[in-house]
Amino acid sequence: MLVTNRNILDQELQVLIDKCGSDRTALMPALQAVQRKYGFVTDFAMQKIADVLGIHPVEVHGVVSFYSFLSEKPLGRFVIRLCQTISCDMAGKDRIASQLENELGIKFGETTTDKTFTLEWANCIGLCDQGPALLVNDILWTKVTPQRVLEIIEECRARLSPHAIQGQEEHLV
């Protein structure tokens, strides 16, 4: 991370602390905000957050590595989380998984080389009556069929076009 980015992070964290408080209870909101904006929690961010909240960086590492939705490694711009739990499994999640892998040329747990897509398994996302279901970042897709997989991916790509992302810059707070 460049020094300027560090300065930005400093300021953003300060705003967050003002909102959530400067003790450990602010840790999850802080990590979630960093994850949302940067796509992962950098080592500097972990140390900075630890410093601000008066805890040890290793404790932040322990927390980040515990939760499925927090990551210490960069993920793709779109993280596709396909539910693998029983109802979606019975509804045919394996075929969706296979089609996703085919379309993106990566396996689950991997990120495309252009850093656009990451494929991950999710455990029950609470859409058991509408499986197979998946989440693309915060967006829900239900009753997914192999045929619709390409549609999902193309919609993501469309959101990346220069017209689409104008005015969509994300902020930590």
Next chain:
Amino acid sequence: MSTELTFSQIEKYAGVKTAAAGGRADILATMKTAGMRGRGGAGFPVSVKWNLAAAATGPDKFIVCNADEGEPGTFKDRLILSEYADIVFDGMTIAAIAVGAAKGILYLRGEYVYLLNDLEAVLARRREDGMLGQNAAGREGFDFDIDIRMGSGAYVCGEETALIESLEGNRGEPRNRPPFPVDTGYRGRPTVVNNVETLAWAACIFAKGAEWFNGLGTEKSVGLKLLSISGDCANPGVYEFPLGVSIADVLTAVGAENSKAVQVGGASGLCIPACQFDRKIAFEDVATGGSVIVFGADRDMLDVVDNFMEFFVEESCGQCTPCREGNEKLLEGVQMLAAGKCSMKYLKELCSLGKTMQVASKCGLGQSSPNAFLSVVEHFSDEILGRTEGSNA
């Protein structure tokens, strides 16, 4: 597909207004009369929990709404929060009056982040309407507000002490109990943790009366219950039944008459074979937080239990030995069975291990994770033993 829910008949704020007009004692008395047990799965009597927190001294108390709905096959809380959020917040407000809490927290699972904006909007409107903030609900001196905090993808955080750990910025690892959250909870203060549905029913109880609620269900399991029904059935969805309903009646309602088995209570629940479909969904018989997963005649029960064990192997918090290592051993056992390589002796050993996990694990996750394994071995040993490699039963 859903049945018409009672919640749709409840006016927002109605429960709070009734409750606020009375006092703390009235609320606790009403809850006692209603006799509701928690809807999250454990079934702890709600009025006892509220009473314990109300009796604790000190000003800082918390009402936490557990919206970390993660049990496989459960999605009723998602429906409640997306369509009847006001009733949940009503329930939290009533609980806050009852125990004397100034702060409510809705712990929303990370997977439901798409509900966040709408929920925040509901809270904003409630503030405008005077239902939150200073002198909330028109009650002099009652200052109460609700924050929403997000989870980040950890099933175990549905366990109330793990949830509190997560709120406090820790790894979601369940605490030793005692002390219990009603005594020592969030920030070490008395904390009531209730499930989304529990709080929604609490609001209904004040809108429709404790006697109404108490008159439904069975003697030991009063009231109505939402069931999330999925799997091999014609009409999956959220259904409302009085507790005590038989599994057969539930299956008829969802169009799944010729099922082989039903998993009640999610991955941590019990697998009920067809011969036991006359059993009742109630705390005294088959208890559930609301998940009902139907298995059709062609389902391989070993695949089912494999899926469940994989789930627990990923979702155990990993702090206590029986759960961390035990689930892995059970999953290995399932895979050995699938490959036709598990001796009867070792299977018995694994069942014995499962029983140890049920009593020796630190929290409900590890104590219930062997349930599916044990009940499939009990009811479907015919189907799972003596396989040849690469073939299903």
Next chain:
Amino acid sequence: MTDNINDSDRAPKAQRGQVIDKPDGVDAIGAQITITIDDNEIKVPMGTTILEAAKTAGIHIPTLCHHEDLCVAGVCRVCVVEVEGQRALQASCAYPITSPLNIKTHTPQVRRARRHVIDLLLSKHYGECYACFRNNNCELQSLAKEYGVDFFRFGHPEKPMFEKDHSSYSVVRDMNKCVLCRRCVRTCIDLQEVGVLEAANRSNETTIETFQDRPLGDVVCINCGQCINRCPTGALTANDPTDEVWAAIDDPKKHVTLQTAPSPRAGIGECFGLEPGTPMTFEMNTAVRQCGFDKVFDTNFTADLTIIEEGTELLLRLYKALVEKDETVALPQFTSCSPGWVKFIEHFYPEMLPNMSSAKSPQQMFGALIKTFYAEHHGIDPADIVSVALMPCSAKKFECNRPEMTDSGYKDVDYGLTTRELAKMISEAGIHLPDMPKGDFDAPFGEATGSGVIFGATGGVMEAALRTVIELVCGVKVEDLFEHANILPIRGFEGARMVELPIENVGPVPAVLQSLVPSWDWLKGATLKVGVCHGTANAKKVLDDIKAGGAFSECHFIEFMACPGGCLGGGGQPIPTTPEIRQARAKAIYAEDEAYGIRKSHENPVVWELYEKFLTDGPCGHISHKLLHTTYTARGKYL
């Protein structure tokens, strides 16, 4: 007279974020509850854990994640018991008794559960018992024996899964042997507040990791080794140089010297089955000679030297601050003997490094003298000297490898040995230590004082310093103020404490200091305030207190020791460690002090001889500055 911030013999909190409240209407201190354990009725105070209650009833409950020094975890589940009326078993270490209970500690269900837990732990523990330094001193091994494990019910790893981490000079981590009891985590985060080790990931992928799983040598580890002492298995060990030391001994060209610190002598007997607190000082001298060391020296000698150097430095700082009104002088002055503490302040409070005494630790002073003064006077080429230090400490291994510790022109101390490692060498030489005849230390550093000995206990450095300051400044005998020269107010195990000493009268300035300070008149009527602190969690509290302008900011001199109990509880001492064991070792150390003919550092004739012959421009002079003082590195905590 004392100011107790926190007793570091207990972790800061019962469980992080969890406080056991007494129920309403019950006074926890007085309340007794009658419980039944295995049909024995006993009364216990409210809040006692089932484990503690069982102990008082003489009932053994096996444990693994439990440790007396640490907060409750309740994670291993070895100590489960049946509590009547409860469906699930309860972890006895984590269950506070607040109502009458009926407890059974060895029902079939309990025994089955414990056996399963042990089997499960063994299924992940890549233990090569015969190739493990914890062989016969391993809690997992003992449990397996206790529960009659005769086969691996759930399998056993055939290959290691993790690479050993040898990156640290002090501590070696072998996660193949880790059983995830998290004692090291609670030690590192709660007991010591260093924050290097924490559980990472979850479920069956849970491991104990450093920040981002970096090598231990690259993180903020202070090398205190407290985690080693509390690890139930061989997952954490000290970086063991005994092969190199043997090689040096076996090399006829090498002149191998061993300096021995006071604490190992009070502890090493435990490695030979003796009760804690059985001093082995002189038996050990004979044993190490038999092992083949050419000379055995007493580190107490340089402890005395430290008192003179550090004491002089303090008086100079006070003079500059009080008389010359130099506002840049950093006070209070901090002791610098404990290398774990040194690295702690370098990482976490680098802005307070000016407060550190520049005096080296006794180990490093000795190292510099052996390869200069000793080599010169004995006609030995310093290049041929292999200087070994026996220390109760794992951080000393890092300290002797600091690049700045080469003032003799060579590596001042070549190897640091822990108490455990020397015990191993002695055993390897076929020696049963307790049977050895007594032997003396070698000249020319043979003479030492009781003041040097007590460096091993928390408060010892300060007591030694006070004995000297009282006599050199006040011109009175310590015995006139404190019976037998035992300055009891400074002793004990409180985590942090303060003592005030009014200076009513002053004496003449001793000749050796006259060039530095003309008179003591400026101290007349002043009150000397000193502090003592052990365990880095307490150090953190004291440093924060100083920064906030609290009571400790008014101190003139503060002793800091990284390890709970001081050096006698060091990370190189025999395993296990408990408050009782540390107390027994302290008793041995204070008994040895009383047995010395000379009890005060400034009365050590050899020290003054050294100033006469070698450090000729006196305490804190140029020569001593070159050889006996050092500088520090502001490391910071960001990686």
